[in-house]
Amino acid sequence: MAIAELTPPQIASRPEVALAAMQVVYKRPEALTEAYTHYCPGCSHGVIHRLIAEVIDELGIRERTIAVAPVGCAVLAYEYFTVDAAEAAHGRAPAMATGIKRVLPDRIVFTYQGDGDLASIGTNEIVHACARGELLTVIFVNNSLYGMTGGQMAPTTLPGQVTTSSPYGRDIRQQGWPLHITEMLAMMPGVAYAARRSTHAPAEIRKAKKAIELAFRAQIEGLGLGIVEILSSCPTNWGLSPMEALAFVRDKMVPVYPLGDFKVHQALAARA
């Protein structure tokens, strides 16, 4: 019996009919495991994991995707995706991913790296992976400090930002300016897609998903390396509530790290 034919009292007495008629708008993506994540309440890592999983599901590439996990808060990322995964030494995910992709060129390989991993100790690896034009997808999560080790200053820390190792705020005369790594990488011919997105609002999260999809398409279509930098909140180390932390991303990080596409390969431009 169709739900439209039922009167409210009938629905109340036969809720299984109503349940069967429900249209699923959102459910957990297949590319995520059932494991509970270890991330702090309100951390954007969980959102970004979910976006990657949704893109993997929608592209239908789960069975041939290989993840390379970083060192940092996301060090256990291999527990959370239902894809094969490897764990790289600190900053070396692009080097490890290069090896995997070259040995198994039909696989889809992505790295998931934080700013302490990619923009500091791993700068060399990501720059040369881009210079070689490796067919990889790089998800670069920028939360402006080293989260896992207790909130120390990173190359991406904002000018004046207080961290445990810059208690008076980052002084640009001593510690220099934040590193805009995605803009730098966008200059390189081997990079097919470079963009920066944020997670501070539902609309921005949806845009981030689109960018992740394009970064995967750049690899699938053999155009070059795709990198998406995603501004992420760190409520614990910023000493803010989850909502205040999203406001910090919007008000403090986005002015320093402007959102947008820095490079879109012309074969992807129609979809951007």
Next chain:
Amino acid sequence: MAAKGTVVIDRNRCKGCELCVYHCPQHVLKLDETYNTRGYRPVILDERSGQCTGCAVCAVVCPDVVFTVYRFPQPVRTPAVRAVAN
């Protein structure tokens, strides 16, 4: 009061960060008074209001993927459906 949609919440997965509570356009989510098995106060759907539209904004902002979101072909009584869903 009839609702256009509903959410099913994975109670023990929730860490009580409240991002969904702030972002919900219908203001139908709130934190429970009791704790889940991991020691967090999880989010619950306030069934009395019955105003959930199934817009899935909660699912978009949730870092822990606790929501499954449903929409009804036509508005139905939420508590009865949720009794089965949970």
